Amino acid sequence: MSPLALTSFTATSAIGRGLDATLTSLRAQRSGLLPCRFETVRLDTCIGEVPGIDRVKLPAELAEFDCRNNRLAWLAMSEDGFAARVAERAAHYGAQRIGVFLGTSTSGILETEIAYRHRDPCSGALPQDFRYRGAHNTFSLAAFMQRALALAGPAAVISCACSSSAKVFASAQRAIAAGLIDAAVVGGVDTLCLTTLYGFHSLQLVAPTPCRPFDTGRDGISIGEAAAFVLLERPDERLDSDGILLLGTGESSDAYHMSAPPPDGRGAREAMLQALAAASLEPGDIGYINFHGTGTPSNDAAEAHAVASVLGKKVPGSSTKGATGHTLGAAGALEAVMCALALKAGLMPAGLNTRRVDATLPVSYLCENRPARLARVMSNSFGFGGSNCTLILARAG
Amino acid sequence: MRPLHASIESVGLLGPGLPDWPAATRVLTGVSRWQPVPPMLPLPLSLPSAERRRSGDVVRLTIAVGLEATARAGADPATLPAIFASSGADAQNCHEICEVLASAERQLSPTRFHNSVHNAPAGYWGIATGCRAAANSLCAHDASFGAGLLEAVCQVAVDRTPVLLIAYDTSYPEPMRSVRPIPYAFGVAMLLSPARQAAAVPLSWSTASADRMEDQALERLRGSVPAARSLPLLELLARGADGCVRLDYLDGARIELKVSHAA
Numbered sequence: 001m002s003p004l005a006l007t008s009f010t011a012t013s014a015i016g017r018g019l020d021a022t023l024t025s026l027r028a029q030r031s032g033l034l035p036c037r038f039e040t041v042r043l044d045t046c047i048g049e050v051p052g053i054d055r056v057k058l059p060a061e062l063a064e065f066d067c068r069n070n071r072l073a074w075l076a077m078s079e080d081g082f083a084a085r086v087a088e089r090a091a092h093y094g095a096q097r098i099g100v101f102l103g104t105s106t107s108g109i110l111e112t113e114i115a116y117r118h119r120d121p122c123s124g125a126l127p128q129d130f131r132y133r134g135a136h137n138t139f140s141l142a143a144f145m146q147r148a149l150a151l152a153g154p155a156a157v158i159s160c161a162c163s164s165s166a167k168v169f170a171s172a173q174r175a176i177a178a179g180l181i182d183a184a185v186v187g188g189v190d191t192l193c194l195t196t197l198y199g200f201h202s203l204q205l206v207a208p209t210p211c212r213p214f215d216t217g218r219d220g221i222s223i224g225e226a227a228a229f230v231l232l233e234r235p236d237e238r239l240d241s242d243g244i245l246l247l248g249t250g251e252s253s254d255a256y257h258m259s260a261p262p263p264d265g266r267g268a269r270e271a272m273l274q275a276l277a278a279a280s281l282e283p284g285d286i287g288y289i290n291f292h293g294t295g296t297p298s299n300d301a302a303e304a305h306a307v308a309s310v311l312g313k314k315v316p317g318s319s320t321k322g323a324t325g326h327t328l329g330a331a332g333a334l335e336a337v338m339c340a341l342a343l344k345a346g347l348m349p350a351g352l353n354t355r356r357v358d359a360t361l362p363v364s365y366l367c368e369n370r371p372a373r374l375a376r377v378m379s380n381s382f383g384f385g386g387s388n389c390t391l392i393l394a395r396a397g
Numbered sequence: 398m399r400p401l402h403a404s405i406e407s408v409g410l411l412g413p414g415l416p417d418w419p420a421a422t423r424v425l426t427g428v429s430r431w432q433p434v435p436p437m438l439p440l441p442l443s444l445p446s447a448e449r450r451r452s453g454d455v456v457r458l459t460i461a462v463g464l465e466a467t468a469r470a471g472a473d474p475a476t477l478p479a480i481f482a483s484s485g486a487d488a489q490n491c492h493e494i495c496e497v498l499a500s501a502e503r504q505l506s507p508t509r510f511h512n513s514v515h516n517a518p519a520g521y522w523g524i525a526t527g528c529r530a531a532a533n534s535l536c537a538h539d540a541s542f543g544a545g546l547l548e549a550v551c552q553v554a555v556d557r558t559p560v561l562l563i564a565y566d567t568s569y570p571e572p573m574r575s576v577r578p579i580p581y582a583f584g585v586a587m588l589l590s591p592a593r594q595a596a597a598v599p600l601s602w603s604t605a606s607a608d609r610m611e612d613q614a615l616e617r618l619r620g621s622v623p624a625a626r627s628l629p630l631l632e633l634l635a636r637g638a639d640g641c642v643r644l645d646y647l648d649g650a651r652i653e654l655k656v657s658h659a660a
Contacts, residue, residue: 096602096650105514109495116499125572132576137484138515138536155647156535156544159486159515167533171548178551179399194498199510251531255523258448259511267529384511385520387532 001173001278005235005396006244007089007183010080011337012072013226013324014048018079023341026349029369031323033210033222033353038192039110045206048224048325049192050075065144067108067135068191073145076189076227086149086231089183099181100146100155101172103164103188105329105383107157108135110193141189153181159329161383162292164188165228166332166391170249172232187229188330196223196328203259211295211326213319213351214304214365216358221294224325228333230340241397244340247376248279254386260298265306267388268292268380272310275390281376283311286392288348288372290335290379291363293319294326301361303380308362311378318366322352332381332389339377339393346373400599400655402591403553406472408634409465409586411436411458412625413618417465424615425628425635431614436582443525451508452521454567455487458584459518460525463563466586472559474526477588478552479519479561481534482545484623485577486515488569518565541566542585542626543646549589550600559590564624583622585631593659603653607645630654 010018014032015025025032033046056071077083090098115130134140142155154175158167165188172184200206200221207220235245252274254267261267276283289311292303307317320338321327327334342348348370357365376394408418414432415421423429438457441449443464459481467474485491490512497505511517516534523532537544542564549562565584569577608629610616619628626645633640633656643651 109491112491112495113498116495119499119572123572126576130576132573133538137538137577138486139484139538139541143538152649154544154547155540156537156548158533159536160519160532160534161514161516170531171533171551174551174555175547177555178401180401180547180551194503195494195505195510195513198498198503198505199494199507199513202505202507202510251533253519253523253529253532255527255529257524258451258517258520259507270529383516384514385516385532385534386523387516387519387534 001248002177003235003245003247004173004176004232005239006230006246006340007233008082008085008231009229009337009340010076010082011226011228011334012050012076012079013327013334014050014224015323019341023345026347029350029352031210031352033325041194041197043197043201044208046210046222047192048222050225062148064131064134065140067111069104069108069141069189070144072191072225072227073141073189077229082229083149086185089231090151093182095150095152097153097182098151099153099172099175099184100142100151101158101168101184101186102142102145103158103168103329103332104138104141104190105159105161105164106190106193106195107138107140109195111135113194145185149185160387161385162328162331163381163383163387163389164329164332166381166389167251169246169391170251173249183231183233185229186232188333189227190327190329191225205296207295210353211321212353213293213295213321214300214357214361214363215354216356218295218297218300220296222325224327226324226327226330226334228330228337230333230336239396242344243396244343245394245396246391247394248275248392250274250278250390252388256386259384261302261382263302265302267386268303268306268382269309271388271390275392279392281392285376286311286315286378287374288342288377289315289317290339291317291319292380292382293321295321304361304363313362314364316348316364316366316370318349318351320349322354335379336391336393339379342377343374343393343395346371348372400601401550401554402599403550403589404592405598405634406588406590407466407470409462411461412583413581422635425632431612433614438582441525444521448521448524453487453490453512454582455518455565456521458565458582459522459563462584462586463522463561466561466588470588472588475528476530477528477559477561478530479522479532479563480545480549481519482541482564484536484538484541484566487512487517488567492570492573539623540647541623543644543652546652553589553591557591559588562587562589564627566622566624580621583624585624585627598654598656601653603643603651604649605643605651607651608643
């Protein structure tokens with residue numbers, strides 16, 4: 001594929017609002033995971049909550065989209081000059097020529113969960129102020145962002161569970177290559193809700209303490225929330241050597257099980273091989289890997305075997321979910337931004353909370369930050385339904 | 398933008414009064430009258446029994462139309478990238494989860510939870526067919542068919558590969574039905590390819606209003622089920638006629654397709 005430039009990007013998660021705060025936390029190896037006090041949830045687990053979402057007030061013209069997920073999107077999109085940069089490029093290309101491809105798994109479902117507690121006792125009807133289109137529907141995030149950014153091109157939410165906002169990069173790349181659009185706002189937003197907290201609990205996949213990816217005693221995930229956005233454009237002469245490029249994407253399916261990967265990680269392997277081929281790279285060209293690394297025993301084992309079969313055992317890697325929690329449909333984009341930060345800052349971030357790396361896993365897992373001038377990095381995202389996506393990012397110079 | 402091209406190799410269809418593509422062809426060409434009876438969703442025998450037990454209407458619907466389209470084209474479903482487009486995915490399952498979470502116990506079943514992901518039908522499709530190619534699952538509310546079509550045509554054009562598009566919707570029970578009144582399950586599958594045969598479709602934008610169905614009952618169906626926004630295109634394909642159709646997409650944008658049948 002032809003490389004695309006990440007001409008603007010931003011992320012907001014439990015470790016910070018915007019890139020500076022995020023990088024400061026990464027440098028300090030600070031985790032944002034805390035015991036769960038969310039809403040009425042009573043579960044023995046830790047979560048990565050973004051402070052202040054409840055206080056966000058959307059402007060009146062966007063009120064129909066009000067929900068936790070879109071409030072976080074609103075909070076995040078003004079950081080790092082992202083919205084301003086999109087406006088500038090929309091003026092250049094035309095609003096119809098910028099697509100919106102965003103990932104979310106649960107959109108505004110929290111509002112529906114709460115509405116179901118307030119149904120009319122006689123008719124069973126939902127409260128009068130319930131908004132299906134603006135809050136509940138999975139598309140609500142993309143509709144909100146398109147309206148908020150005054151864009152008028154193609155728009156879709158890609159909802160493939162925890163690979164959602166990695167796959168948006170692939171869809172945007174195809175739409176740009178096909179000439180449908182000139183640039184794309186991609187990213188992902190997922191916020192805390194009861195469905196995922198109780199759902200992962202029902203599968204016995206949530207850890208009681210902050211998640212410990214690749215640890216010998218790892219015992220599940222910590223759920224987090226995040227928003228991450230990237231503006232993708234064809235690279236031009238203004239891209240300096242510090243610029244970040246998307247070099248390759250790879251997508252595959254496991255065809256195995258709805259909520260568990262095959263033990264050999266063959267679908268993950270296929271996604272990584274495709275991404276390397278799309279980028280015209282060899283395995284030895286990858287300097288750091290941001291693992292999907294959820295912290296469940298079977299996920300991490302399958303990924304480790306898949307990575308080793310593609311890249312060998314020596315490429316340093318980490319899962320940033322020990323810092324942010326597993327941000328589900330936002331994880332792909334959040335971790336792509338983590339990779340972009342790693343490339344820019346020359347820092348391979350530590351996988352937090354992991355004390356003793358599982359010696360049976362064939363990986364070089366980083367438990368401490370390591371400075372490194374990185375050229376090309378890989379990020380994995382895998383989801384329920386056996387949906388796999390790998391991205392390769394690089395420094396322009 | 399320059400127009401995008403794809404060939405429509407085959408269609409699979411399952412909706413109210415539209416039990417398969419040949420029957421739908423008779424309705425859409427006016428040979429038989431449309432009967433608004435809910436569709437019978439066949440058991441997905443291609444799934445292993447454990448998955449079959451866990452699967453709901455959306456899985457039955459999508460596997461049925463997907464297998465119909467691939468069988469009609471003589472294509473192997475195990476090799477095809479697939480795109481699933483739906484406004485609400487498994488509507489019944491979503492309702493039941495919200496009910497459980499509003500109860501005191503909040504005892505959510507693991508199966509309900511993994512079926513709640515928008516890409517659950519894609520996951521079951523992969524298990525049923527053994528397909529390990531990329532699968533995508535999109536949502537664009539009422540524009541979901543158009544979003545899936547754009548994604549599919551871009552993939553055909555850029556990757557030069559055949560792609561299976563499956564657009565589907567199912568009905569919510571109350572109380573969600575009142576706020577999102579989708580009356581029927583409806584699924585449509587199209588096998589799109591870069592080869593210039595069958596019906597070739599160049600695609601572009603338009604701001605003119607979308608085409609409507611002449612038959613008032615079918616027009617109501619088109620307007621009430623997002624996946625049925627495909628009906629004007631299906632009608633043209635059923636008639637074997639060349640022509641132009643404008644399909645509903647987002648507010649302020651329609652997708653315009655010029656359909657020409659291979660000689």
